[in-house]
Amino acid sequence: MSTPSRRSVLLGGAGALGLAALGASGLARATAAPGAGLAAAPGAVFNLGVASGDPYADSVVLWTRLARDPVAEDGLGGMPARGQVVEWQIAKDEKFTDLVRHGRTWASPESAHSVHVEADGLAPGTEYFYRFRTGSEISPVGRTRTAPAPGQMSDLTMCFASCSHYGQGYFTAYRHLAQDEPGLILHLGDYQYEYAAGANEVRKVLGPETIRLADYRLRHAQYKTDPDLQLAHATAPWLVVWDDHETENNWADEVPEDSSQTPGAAFLTRRKAAFQAYYENMPLRRTARPNGVDMRLYRRLAWGDLATFHMLDTRQYRDNQACGDGVKANCAERLTPTRSITGDEQEKWIVDGFNASRARWDVLGQQVFFAQIDLTPGAAEGYNMDAWDGYKVNRDRIATAMGHSAVRNGVVLTGDVHRHWAAEIKETYGQPDSKGVGVELVTTSVTSGRDGDDNPNQAVLDENPHVKFHRNRRGYIRTRFTADELRADYRVLPYVTKPDAPVSTAASFVVEDRVPALNPA
Template identity: 50%
Template sequence: MTITPTRSPWHAPELLTAARHIGRRRFLTLTAAATVLAFAVDLPTAGAAAAAHLDAARITDFPFTLGVASGDPLPGSVVLWTRLAPAPYEPDGGMPAERVDVDWEMATDEAFGSVVAKGTATAHPEFHHTVHVEAEGLEPGRVHYYRFRTGTWLSETGRTRTAPAADSPAPALTFAAVSCQAYTDGYFTPYRHLAEEDVDLVFHLGDYMYEFAVDAAGGARKYTDRVLPALFDHESASLEDYRLRYALYKTDADLRAAHAMHPFVVTFDDHETENNYAGSHPENAVPTEQFLLRRAAAYRAYWENQPLRLPQLPVGPDMQLYRRLHWGLRAQFDVLDTRQYRSDQAYGDTKHVPGPESEDPTRTMTGSAQERWLLDGWSASEALWNVVPQQVCFSQRKLDLNPVAAVSMDAWDGYPASRRRILDGAKAAGVENLMVLSGDVHVGYGFDIKDDFDDPASRTLGTEIVATSIASGMDGAQKPANWNTYMTANPHLKFYDGRRGYVRVALGQTQARADFRTVPYVTTPGAGISTAASFVTEVGEQGLKPA
């Protein structure tokens, strides 16, 4: 059966209505002038539907230079993404400020002999000619292929899959977790290998791109066969800057290959906006109004360039990114946002011993609404595995061997009361098979999540798998200089490797297995990949053990 949508979601009148409404809370936190500017970059204007319509035959160069992507799979639906950009390194992508019709189709075979869904979406200039299709009416739990067409141009073929039916016990689920891909630190070689992995989906845990300047040689990539335009050689701050930075990243062939092969579930960390920001608090001393303008631009560009659904569309500097996905009865995924709602980092965001400032019980990592949403979701969960993809280290991580050790104020160690509420909520909900996925630190860790991290004999409540970076930190080392210190100071730390790569996780009926996949270098292309270590954790008996 072929499903043909009657309209693109961007024709929905409620979307344009939402664009005109600004919450009272923002009026209380921004000056009137800044408010106008912040929301001016939010949505297409009400006249978008009447904008000039481009005849696609006028597009004379290949427009699908940034590839295709899919994401947020549901039992009968998945998001499809692409962008029209014949000249991706130009601010307008080489496209005129006109609407363009883009046809899409999905099939159950790569040759498209059995098309099961098709339609036409509109690429609006206000959205930088990105396309988000929420394909619906699909068969649950199976692989689909998709592609886009405009004029005479046909995109590459993408491969995706839908989630199993909600009440399905579902077969073993295999996913990958990735994070931190600084373009200037090296090639995205791990993605080339991930594209060849047999995984059901990929979780991106933040720092998809970095706001920092990229020089003509691409930093550590040291290009000799190309020169990057000077417009990348400054820190991103405006909507145009962020859009261009995504274009640069998405021209990476390895990243495009991974997106084309697997559906992604994404959440941002700090560098998609600014290093180590916390809620409305910027890293540096700039006015709140100025920073929120920057955050509005960053969130807008993030949504435009990721396979995200309409509820995630930002309104000014606010974006509803936390959300819940299910994989039948096998797994519930509670995707968190630990940047947008957090309290400012304690002690000036320096490495610091715990103290009254960081241990203030009112401090929060998630904000009260998201915290309640998470705990309520656990109480209602029927899944065998409850997985929490999020950004920063959740488990205690002592940084030295002093009697009272310093910890990171940017990670959950800087918000211990917030972590305590989460752990108590997991216990109250009877969550037995808890797995937290984290990124941020550019190394691979495997933690046992303890009820009391200062007591190694206390109950293990779950496991934390920290995915190392794709490129950030450059080549890295198997045992960084602080390896012995960290392993000694943290008995619940079962694995630590400082090389680049990703984690592959299989959630079975009786156990989960985590394979830490690493490459020896990224500053030169073409590295092979190997498994640095494998661990399992048993259903009903949490704790990492060598596989």
């Protein structure tokens, strides 16, 4: 008997539990009008779906959050001011006849009734199904996977995405991403946006600009009501890191975007609230639980011997953007050797991980453009101060370490810029024959920037010969890692301001083992 696809289970698997038990919060909801915000169903408590994340060879995080009224203004999801027992199950089959682990946990109002279960004692490289129950209500079914055991070189399909602004379009890209049936999904930041509703929005953003804890909880909950996002979460385990908009645009460590509008103490209060809400709404391990205004989000995950994912935090430890931020020319400050986007401790952690590597592919999952890119055509040079170009010496040290360590194949995954890009990372830019040390795959946004256009941005490509591709459409990147090569497919949608856009592949590149170059597929 063949194994059912993730899509058939997640869209059609309601019968495994019984539609009566699932009610309006069940799997049938994934076939609702795509992108429509879901109103609270009478009595339903699993309106925000389920998710899994941070898979190890023997364990995985299972997540849900109880919410009878997801868009309640107080951010508490219409739940009572008391805790609730939640049961969980994990099985080898979608009908839960082969149950392998189960237990009970507590959903408290202090954590917005969110649940983080670290299910352990699992077999490596194995697909599992999971669900939750509280009282007589049963959650949708999620599908997850543990990482392969050390020494294993199992192939991996991994998709990654970033920048999903609810008000600027439909999350159709998440649905297509789920239908690609990845074994792992990375989200590289700007999972939600802090802004209040703007003019001419495609979908209505609820609540004010997110400043208080209640605001962030409400915003996360509204996003989680989207059925396409729920489907992507229920399809495979996620590895997540934030960028800036989960807190505030272009923040840097303890410095807000505009210090004249948000004094330091007020920003730290906001940062603390944003961190707590982020943890509550993501499938993260307890090691990421916030401690006041701090949260340890950078971490390392091995996928057998095939790949090691080094997930970075380029916001919490960075120096403030040089020269007033933005794209600047002749900014000497960006060349200061002590400037850092990672902080000293995280940089040492990155380099130590490179030196100890035993993986075929070492992958940095991070937020902002890593390779040098001159964004000003002509003789003048203009660099983005919010990206690694604003921290040049820090970037060059890490690139050098990537090329002169135990790293066999270095890959940088990036979000942030609302464009598809592909670049080769060089030891010395401006010299076409300079040694390559790795490649960078930059995903466009899920919706941010709306539909986009087909401008090839040829002037910038001509200015940067190591940059091989650009596309200004929305979408994501699908990758396939094997022992011999990495294939990257740049997936694009023609529009997001209307639902149900089709998906296509705008370009594909192959990176061969031990050859840090992008070859058109």
